[in-house]
Amino acid sequence: MSAFDDETAVEPMGRDAFGRDRWSARVDGRWNIGDNPNGGYLVSIALAALQKVSAHPDPVSVTTHFLRPGTGDESAEVTTEILRGGRTITTGRSSLSQAGTTRIEIIAAFADLARGAGAGRGPDAIPSFGPSPPSIPPPDRCVVRSGSEQGIELPILDRLDVMIHPDQARAGQAGTPVVSGWIRLADGADPDPRSLLMFADAFPPSLFGSLGSVGWVPTIELTAHVRRRPAPGWILGQLETSDLHDGRMIEDARLWDETGALVAQSRQMGLVLAR
Amino acid sequence: MSAFDDETAVEPMGRDAFGRDRWSARVDGRWNIGDNPNGGYLVSIALAALQKVSAHPDPVSVTTHFLRPGTGDESAEVTTEILRGGRTITTGRSSLSQAGTTRIEIIAAFADLARGAGAGRGPDAIPSFGPSPPSIPPPDRCVVRSGSEQGIELPILDRLDVMIHPDQARAGQAGTPVVSGWIRLADGADPDPRSLLMFADAFPPSLFGSLGSVGWVPTIELTAHVRRRPAPGWILGQLETSDLHDGRMIEDARLWDETGALVAQSRQMGLVLAR
Numbered sequence: 001m002s003a004f005d006d007e008t009a010v011e012p013m014g015r016d017a018f019g020r021d022r023w024s025a026r027v028d029g030r031w032n033i034g035d036n037p038n039g040g041y042l043v044s045i046a047l048a049a050l051q052k053v054s055a056h057p058d059p060v061s062v063t064t065h066f067l068r069p070g071t072g073d074e075s076a077e078v079t080t081e082i083l084r085g086g087r088t089i090t091t092g093r094s095s096l097s098q099a100g101t102t103r104i105e106i107i108a109a110f111a112d113l114a115r116g117a118g119a120g121r122g123p124d125a126i127p128s129f130g131p132s133p134p135s136i137p138p139p140d141r142c143v144v145r146s147g148s149e150q151g152i153e154l155p156i157l158d159r160l161d162v163m164i165h166p167d168q169a170r171a172g173q174a175g176t177p178v179v180s181g182w183i184r185l186a187d188g189a190d191p192d193p194r195s196l197l198m199f200a201d202a203f204p205p206s207l208f209g210s211l212g213s214v215g216w217v218p219t220i221e222l223t224a225h226v227r228r229r230p231a232p233g234w235i236l237g238q239l240e241t242s243d244l245h246d247g248r249m250i251e252d253a254r255l256w257d258e259t260g261a262l263v264a265q266s267r268q269m270g271l272v273l274a275r
Numbered sequence: 276m277s278a279f280d281d282e283t284a285v286e287p288m289g290r291d292a293f294g295r296d297r298w299s300a301r302v303d304g305r306w307n308i309g310d311n312p313n314g315g316y317l318v319s320i321a322l323a324a325l326q327k328v329s330a331h332p333d334p335v336s337v338t339t340h341f342l343r344p345g346t347g348d349e350s351a352e353v354t355t356e357i358l359r360g361g362r363t364i365t366t367g368r369s370s371l372s373q374a375g376t377t378r379i380e381i382i383a384a385f386a387d388l389a390r391g392a393g394a395g396r397g398p399d400a401i402p403s404f405g406p407s408p409p410s411i412p413p414p415d416r417c418v419v420r421s422g423s424e425q426g427i428e429l430p431i432l433d434r435l436d437v438m439i440h441p442d443q444a445r446a447g448q449a450g451t452p453v454v455s456g457w458i459r460l461a462d463g464a465d466p467d468p469r470s471l472l473m474f475a476d477a478f479p480p481s482l483f484g485s486l487g488s489v490g491w492v493p494t495i496e497l498t499a500h501v502r503r504r505p506a507p508g509w510i511l512g513q514l515e516t517s518d519l520h521d522g523r524m525i526e527d528a529r530l531w532d533e534t535g536a537l538v539a540q541s542r543q544m545g546l547v548l549a550r
Contacts, residue, residue: 018293060523061496061544063338065366065382067359083380084342088546089495091340091380105358105366107340107382109495109544116521126486126547130518211401220364220384221336223498225544227520243405243537245502246391248335250540262518265525267542269336269384269500271363272401 002189003159004198007031008041010049010078020081023049027098029072032155036069039219040201041156042104044194046094049078051194054090056110058193063107063223070096070103072155088112113193113229130227133236133256136165139182143169145204160202161186174209177241182234190232191257193264197224199235200253200266206239207249207272217249217270224266233258247272277464278434279473282306283316285324285353295356298324302373304347307430311344314494315476316431317371317379319469324353325369326469330360331385333468338382338498345371345378347430363387388468388504405502408511408531411440414457418444420479435477436461449484452516457509465507466532468539472499474510475528475541481514482524482547492524492545499541508533522547 007030010023025048031041043064051059070076075098082092090110095102120126136142142163145154164181168174183199184191191199205217236256243250249272255264282305285298300323306316318339326334345351350373357367365385370377395401411417417438420429439456443449458474459466466474480492511531518525524547530539 061340063382063496063498065336065358065384067366083340083377091342093380093382102358105368105382107338107368107380109340111523113521120522126519126522128520130520221338221498223338223496223542225525227518227523227525243502243540244401245403245405245537246388247395247401248386248502250500250502262520265518267498 002185003187004044004185004189004195008044008048010045010052016079020079021053023078023080025076025078027070027072027074027076030155030159032072034152037072038156038198038202039064039066039104039222040198042070042096043106044198045076046078046096046104046106047108047194047197050080050092050094050106050108051110053080053082054092054110055085056090056112058111058113058226058229059108059197060111060113060226061109061223062197063221065105065221066219067105068101068103071098074098113226130262131254133260134180134238136180136236139163139234142166142181156202159186162202164204168209171208172210172212177206177210178238179204179206179209180238183237184234191230191235193226193229196226196230196235196255196264199237199255200224200264203237203239203253206241206251207244217272219268219270222266222268224264226264228261228263230257230263231259231261235263244272277460278462279319279460279464279470283319283323285320285327291354295354296328298353298355300351300353302345302347302349302351305430305434307347309427312347313431313473313477314339314341314379314497315473317345318381319473320351321353321369321371321379321381322383322469322472325355325367325381325383326385328355328357329365329367329385331365331387333386333388333501333504334383334472335386335388335501336384336498337472338496340380340496341494342380343376343378346373349373388501405537406529408535409455409513411455411511414438414509417441417456431477434461437477439479443484446483447485447487452481452485453513454479454481454484455513458512459509466505466510468501468504471501471505471510471530471539474512474530475499475539478512478514478528481516481526492547494543494545497541497543499539501539503536503538505532505538506534506536510538519547
């Protein structure tokens with residue numbers, strides 16, 4: 001069992017007064033960024049519970065609102081509810097609480113990515129197209145992600161290998177709000193749709209590339225779409241901020257697997273606080 | 276009072292057994308696309324209720340899961356719940372039901388767009404940047420949106436003026452999955468953050484530009500970010516599908532006001548069914 005699966009495991013605890021399923025979990029401090037757990041890691045725990053009650057295996061659309069930071073090395077409670085179980089889509093919500101306070105709230109749609117959604121075959125089939133991966137140096141010619149430049153401890157880097165494009169690794173170096181690089185689970189476990197959702201939130205903020213040190217960029221909401229089950233190996237990520245106004249940013253991320261297939265896209269609204 | 280405000284109005288009906296606020300509404304058939312109400316119109320009703328209990332006025336992040344189609348000219352019930360009321364953000368959810376069945380489920384964050392989010396002033400201020408509007412012909416040189424080509428009745432066109440770029444108005448004409456044009460409320464009422472969310476869902480599907488007639492493109496989930504309060508006048512919209520795989524598409528939309536300011540961005544995951 002991978003550290004990711006082990007440290008995002010949930011145990012059933014029956015139902016609450018509203019008929020919702022309850023689950024217990026533990027938030028491991030080894031996924032911290034600074035003093036708090038990585039947001040994508042909390043999402044992975046809340047989704048592990050929802051996945052257990054979904055009739056479809058793959059989270060294809062996941063929206064998370066980050067209400068309050070989580071706490072590492074503390075227990076957590078997850079509550080799940082199926083909103084609709086359809087033939088091709090299961091929709092549900094999940095919330096993760098610690099010490100009686102909700103930390104994240106999720107609404108998600110699950111499908112079966114091994115089956116098409118009705119695109120058909122032959123001359124009337126719906127075509128496929130999508131963005132190609134950027135050309136970046138291979139992982140061994142990239143630079144290990146470091147938090148030291150921003151004065152942030154990154155315990156999560158014992159759990160994740162994160163290699164940043166050598167032209168984008170220092171604050172302000174890129175000159176544009178773009179960060180790209182490679183990511184994988186440090187213990188060699190293969191990526192899956194749930195770990196992709198965590199990867200999308202584990203790169204440095206792309207504004208780091210243009211503004212330099214930006215401090216903490218709290219995410220208000222992040223929506224991720226998983227497009228394919230990833231092939232084994234590294235995941236290539238590219239993050240870009242194309243829209244920043246009044247301290248509110250929209251950052252887009254795309255992830256490709258080692259075969260060059262687009263496996264996930266995500267977008268977040270975050271706050272950029274004055275330095 | 277505009278037809279939009281009048282036909283998205285909600286009346287309080289007390290609280291349910293879970294402590295959630297309940298509201299009554301009526302789904303007006305004049306916002307139908309084909310046999311069912313436009314999805315963005317249903318969102319506008321569910322958000323009208325949530326806006327009444329939010330301490331902040333502007334919906335800045337709105338995710339909607341479309342569980343089942345709505346029914347025009349029937350009553351509806353909306354249930355709202357505040358998940359967190361913070362200093363700068365209020366987060367809540369809202370669901371709209373008809374005949375005892377949930378049709379849409381929303382999670383949204385509200386803020387005050389008239390106030391910055393902490394970007395600061397002077398040399399340390401966080402900058403602003405964003406995508407510029409495309410150059411398209413003025414509304415009087417665009418083509419009125421018509422549903423006849425796809426065999427769909429569009430009662431909503433009595434409520435909305437929708438003018439499509441003359442090079443993109445016929446099925447397959449553009450050759451690329453892009454649609455752009457102008458939109459406004461037909462009775463001359465000014466746009467506001469809530470009507471922007473409806474506008475983002477009121478253009479033809481952008482796949483229409485490349486695939487030609489695509490039939491119904493059911494939206495699974497749509498997330499919209501309102502970036503600024505819009506100036507009075509027309510709204511310029513551009514929609515594009517950059518990612519289509521296995522019959523599941525990701526379509527992005529951007530809206531600008533008449534001053535050229537980006538006022539909203541949205542992204543949806545939809546199904547493209549074989550013809």
